[in-house]
Amino acid sequence: MTDAKFWAAADRHLVRYGTTFSPRIIARAQGSYIYDEQDRAILDFTSGQMSAVLGHGHPDIVATVTEAVTTLDHLYSGMLSRPVVNSATALAATLPAELQKVLLLSTGAESNEAAIKLAKLYTGKFEVVSFDRSWHGMTSGASAATYSSGRRGYGPAMPGNLSLPTPNAYRSPFRRPDGSYDWKAELDYGFAVVDAQSVGSLAACIIEPILSSGGIIDPPQGYLAALADKCRQREMLLIVDEAQTGLGRTGTMYAFERDGIVPDILTLSKLSAPAFQWPRW
Numbered sequence: 001m002t003d004a005k006f007w008a009a010a011d012r013h014l015v016r017y018g019t020t021f022s023p024r025i026i027a028r029a030q031g032s033y034i035y036d037e038q039d040r041a042i043l044d045f046t047s048g049q050m051s052a053v054l055g056h057g058h059p060d061i062v063a064t065v066t067e068a069v070t071t072l073d074h075l076y077s078g079m080l081s082r083p084v085v086n087s088a089t090a091l092a093a094t095l096p097a098e099l100q101k102v103l104l105l106s107t108g109a110e111s112n113e114a115a116i117k118l119a120k121l122y123t124g125k126f127e128v129v130s131f132d133r134s135w136h137g138m139t140s141g142a143s144a145a146t147y148s149s150g151r152r153g154y155g156p157a158m159p160g161n162l163s164l165p166t167p168n169a170y171r172s173p174f175r176r177p178d179g180s181y182d183w184k185a186e187l188d189y190g191f192a193v194v195d196a197q198s199v200g201s202l203a204a205c206i207i208e209p210i211l212s213s214g215g216i217i218d219p220p221q222g223y224l225a226a227l228a229d230k231c232r233q234r235e236m237l238l239i240v241d242e243a244q245t246g247l248g249r250t251g252t253m254y255a256f257e258r259d260g261i262v263p264d265i266l267t268l269s270k271l272s273a274p275a276f277q278w279p280r281w
Contacts, residue, residue: 003025006025017150018149024036024037024042025037027039029044029047029052029056029057030055030056030057031055031056031057032044032055032056033056034056044056053247053248053249068083084104087104088102088104094253094254095254095266096262098262099262099263099266107137107269108137108241108243108267108268108269109136109137109138109139109142109143110137110139111243111267111268111269112136112137112141112142112145112206112239112241112243112267113137113139113140113141113142114267115204115206115239115241115265115267116128116141116142116145116203116204116206116239117141118265119203119204119236119237119239119264119265120203120204122237123203123204123235123236123237125201125202125203125236126159126160126201126203127160127161127162127198127199127201127202127203127236128141128144128145128158128160128161128162128203128204128205128206129161129162129163129164129194129202129204129205129206129236130145130146130147130161130162130163130164130205130206130207131147131163131164131165131166131167131207131208131211131214132147132163132164132165132166133147133148133166133168133211133213133214133215133217134146134147134148134166134206134207134208134211134214135148135149135208135211135212135213135214136206136208136241138150140158141158143157144157144158144161145161145206147163147214148211148213148214149213160199160201160203162194162197162198164190164191164194164205164207165186165187165189165190166211166214166217167183167186167187167217167219167220167223168215168217169181169183169220172186174186174189181220183219183220183223184226187223187226187227187230191230195234202234202235202236203236203237204231204236204237204238204239204264204265205227205230205231205236205237205238205239206239206240206241207224207227207238207239207240207241208240208241208242208243208244208245209224209240209242209245209250209255209256209258210244210245210250210255212244221258221259222259223259224240224256224258224259224261225259225260225261228261228263231264237264237265238261238263238264238265239263239264239265239266239267240254240255240256240263240265240266240267241267242254242255242256242266242267242268243267243268243269244269246266246268247268254266
């Protein structure tokens with residue numbers, strides 16, 4: 001297929017949300033680089049955020065995937081194999097003692113969907129709080145808790161979704177007399193607004209410990225601990241979405257460790273698995 005036919009076919013058959021496609025045809029990837037059809041090496045600053053944390057074509061991953069698709073590529077969810085149990089055990093070993101139950105899924109959005117449904121089922125309530133610059137996925141429940149983009153034009157979202165001000169130290173209007181960021185006042189105000197809107201059915205608060213699509217926003221030290229206290233006071237679960245921060249991406253194994261908290265439910269990707277505990281209020 002010529003380049004002209006390739007781009008014509010792409011334009012005719014592919015749907016792209018957000019930005020346009022890069023005007024290069026990518027042929028292969030290896031290590032930290034992708035290569036176009038002219039074999040130009042391009043340092044990949046994108047996929048480490050997503051699924052290629054260890055680079056492209058890592059030999060251990062290639063060997064593991066090859067063995068899996070050769071010997072045991074798919075099972076009905078009611079059946080178990082040793083790799084499933086071994087993976088859950090290994091993942092649990094990296095987590096606090098409270099987070100030992102694992103649900104293995106396919107994508108980050110699916111992981112967040114499961115976490116939200118678990119919270120609703122456990123609490124018997126339905127309202128979900130998330131940051132007003134959040135990104136949790138494109139499926140119905142996850143997108144209803146997403147505010148950074150993708151809300152216009154689709155009609156009503158899932159009922160019961162409420163927003164909380166994003167703790168952005170550079171843009172927040174909440175300031176002390178000396179001009180410093182007053183995140184505690186902002187958090188108090190945010191939950192006062194949530195309480196005013198709530199119908200008394202707060203099930204969960206889902207947050208990214210570092211917001212991604214919302215602008216790479218890092219909440220101040222202590223914020224997550226204070227947020228966890230707000231959730232406990234209302235007997236709602238705290239879900240921490242670490243799709244883009246977990247598994248060593250921020251220096252600790254999980255970003256929530258910085259504030260010394262343990263969420264009720266943790267979601268990960270692209271090892272997509274909610275890990276959860278039964279809350280004790």
